[in-house]
Amino acid sequence: MTPLHFEELYQAEWQELEGLLGRMLGRGREAGAAQPVSGERVAALYRRACEHLAIARARSYPAYLLARLERLTADAHRQIYRRRDFGVSNLKQLLLADFPRAVRAHARYVWTSAALLIVPMLAAGLLVYARPELILSVVSADTAASFERMYSPAAESIGHARTADTDWTMFGFYIRNNIGIAFQCFAGGVIAGLGTLFFILYNGAFIGAIAGYVTQRGFAAVFFPFVVTHSAFELTAIVLSGAAGLRLGAAVLAPGESTRVQALVGAARESVVIVYGVAALLLVAAAIEAFWSSARWLPPPVKFGVAAACWIAVLAYLTLQGRRAG
Amino acid sequence: MLDTAVAAETPEGIVLELRPAGLSARFYAFLIDWLIRLGVLWAVAMVAQMLGGLGTGLTLIVYFALEWFYPVVFELGRSGATPGKGVFELKVVMDDGLPVTPAASLTRNLLRVADFMPFCFGFAIVSMLLRRDCKRLGDIAAATLVVYQPRAAPKATLDMVVPVAPAQPLAPRDQAAVIALAARAPTLTVERLDELAALAAQICGDAGRSGPEVTRRVLGVAQWLLGRRP
Numbered sequence: 001m002t003p004l005h006f007e008e009l010y011q012a013e014w015q016e017l018e019g020l021l022g023r024m025l026g027r028g029r030e031a032g033a034a035q036p037v038s039g040e041r042v043a044a045l046y047r048r049a050c051e052h053l054a055i056a057r058a059r060s061y062p063a064y065l066l067a068r069l070e071r072l073t074a075d076a077h078r079q080i081y082r083r084r085d086f087g088v089s090n091l092k093q094l095l096l097a098d099f100p101r102a103v104r105a106h107a108r109y110v111w112t113s114a115a116l117l118i119v120p121m122l123a124a125g126l127l128v129y130a131r132p133e134l135i136l137s138v139v140s141a142d143t144a145a146s147f148e149r150m151y152s153p154a155a156e157s158i159g160h161a162r163t164a165d166t167d168w169t170m171f172g173f174y175i176r177n178n179i180g181i182a183f184q185c186f187a188g189g190v191i192a193g194l195g196t197l198f199f200i201l202y203n204g205a206f207i208g209a210i211a212g213y214v215t216q217r218g219f220a221a222v223f224f225p226f227v228v229t230h231s232a233f234e235l236t237a238i239v240l241s242g243a244a245g246l247r248l249g250a251a252v253l254a255p256g257e258s259t260r261v262q263a264l265v266g267a268a269r270e271s272v273v274i275v276y277g278v279a280a281l282l283l284v285a286a287a288i289e290a291f292w293s294s295a296r297w298l299p300p301p302v303k304f305g306v307a308a309a310c311w312i313a314v315l316a317y318l319t320l321q322g323r324r325a326g
Numbered sequence: 327m328l329d330t331a332v333a334a335e336t337p338e339g340i341v342l343e344l345r346p347a348g349l350s351a352r353f354y355a356f357l358i359d360w361l362i363r364l365g366v367l368w369a370v371a372m373v374a375q376m377l378g379g380l381g382t383g384l385t386l387i388v389y390f391a392l393e394w395f396y397p398v399v400f401e402l403g404r405s406g407a408t409p410g411k412g413v414f415e416l417k418v419v420m421d422d423g424l425p426v427t428p429a430a431s432l433t434r435n436l437l438r439v440a441d442f443m444p445f446c447f448g449f450a451i452v453s454m455l456l457r458r459d460c461k462r463l464g465d466i467a468a469a470t471l472v473v474y475q476p477r478a479a480p481k482a483t484l485d486m487v488v489p490v491a492p493a494q495p496l497a498p499r500d501q502a503a504v505i506a507l508a509a510r511a512p513t514l515t516v517e518r519l520d521e522l523a524a525l526a527a528q529i530c531g532d533a534g535r536s537g538p539e540v541t542r543r544v545l546g547v548a549q550w551l552l553g554r555r556p
Contacts, residue, residue: 050338062551063501077336166379172386187439190463268433268467
């Protein structure tokens with residue numbers, strides 16, 4: 001059989017496959033895109049094209065023929081084996097089941113991460129409360145002064161570094177800053193967990209030191225009603241992103257029966273689900289922090305009440321949501 | 327082996343060849359993307375300035391989105407490449423040559439922070455220089471590759487040459503070499519073209535000879551291989 005004969009014989013099949021692939025990609029709208037593409041037919045034609053390519057290669061057919069078949073099979077391969085994992089279309093499934101399930105599957109890492117955040121937080125808080133000058137070993141004098149201004153009872157709106165800042169400005173700031181920190185906590189895990197360890201410990205100590213300092217200055221009545229609501233989302237999110245990062249670190253350090261790279265790929269695939277949820281939690285936290293927590297006119301009892309509800313809701317969501325199969 | 331090509335085999339036994347992109351191409355692509363991001367951010371900040379506090383908040387949110395999701399949006403698009411990568415004909419694919427998945431794209435872009443450590447993309451540069459497939463840490467964890475987009479086969483435009491049937495069956499590599507020679511023919515001097523064609527003279531039964539006639543027949547074989555017939 002000559003190459004020309006071969007081409008003539010199977011041309012029609014290749015053209016049909018090219019047409020079907022084009023329709024799957026949404027090209028050629030006008031040419032009968034109404035009928036759905038038959039997956040069975042595409043798969044059958046794809047296997048045929050693979051056979052033809054193998055034959056053409058074995059017989060050293062002309063390069064233009066090989067190039068055409070290579071392009072055709074590569075295009076079909078991309079369409080047939082396209083993976084759809086955790087896409088935007090699965091957002092509902094993610095929030096209703098995948099995210100809380102992933103958190104529970106990583107319970108060990110979550111508890112470790114929580115301890116790594118809370119222990120330095122308490123330690124730094126108590127230390128700075130007892131000896132306020134220690135705050136200067138965590139932040140500069142200017143920063144300490146600005147925190148004092150932010151939570152002083154004289155401030156018009158709580159949590160604003162400068163009086164000119166509006167709630168919207170702070171909303172943008174919280175999104176950029178806080179979600180960025182969470183992403184860093186996750187990413188740092190790939191360096192044998194060291195990055196995650198650093199970010200979690202540092203943030204714990206930082207938050208604790210500020211809280212201790214502000215309390216010592218006598219602003220507790222402003223500070224705690226401010227932080228208590230959004231911290232339900234924010235602290236949880238930081239702990240969870242730390243847990244995801246620790247998972248990466250554990251995969252690098254103790255890959256078990258797979259190679260280090262395989263373990264890392266698997267760990268990243270499973271723990272990135274947590275990072276999706278973390279981003280959502282921090283989006284909620286930013287909105288609450290900017291528009292609810294900062295409101296002066298809300299009496300502290302209302303804020304504590306809402307805060308309790310938020311904490312219970314977040315913890316119940318993470319422990320109970322998506323337990324039933326389906 | 328100096329070749330850095332990575333072979334990805336499909337379940338049907340067809341081998342796809344991927345050519346990972348090196349450090350310099352990826353660095354320049356990153357630089358272009360960085361400048362684009364800077365430009366967009368600057369434009370948004372200019373407009374947002376007029377909106378006061380709301381504008382500042384908006385600018386910060388745009389900054390955040392550009393910082394983390396600019397590459398993700400483009401990688402999940404049809405081209406699989408950011409504009410910077412597009413300039414250098416690069417694209418992001420999975421290890422097996424399939425289009426990059428949302429989870430993998432997000433993973434590799436979140437881990438860019440780790441690649442940046444300890445300073446100035448230190449880990450990324452070391453990792454890319456050490457690995458044959460030029461992956462940075464984010465690519466390793468996400469199981470992705472940055473590859474050159476497959477180029478269309480060179481088009482020989484020597485329509486005045488009469489197609490000649492080859493005197494012997496040619497392996498795909500030899501065919502590709504002959505077609506590549508035909509594609510380069512217009513850019514070569516006549517003498518150099520004759521020299522190169524003489525090396526391939528045996529494919530048209532002229533082994534050992536050289537000259538314009540041999541060159542014409544070699545190019546004729548290239549025409550034949552491209553499917554043209556007298």
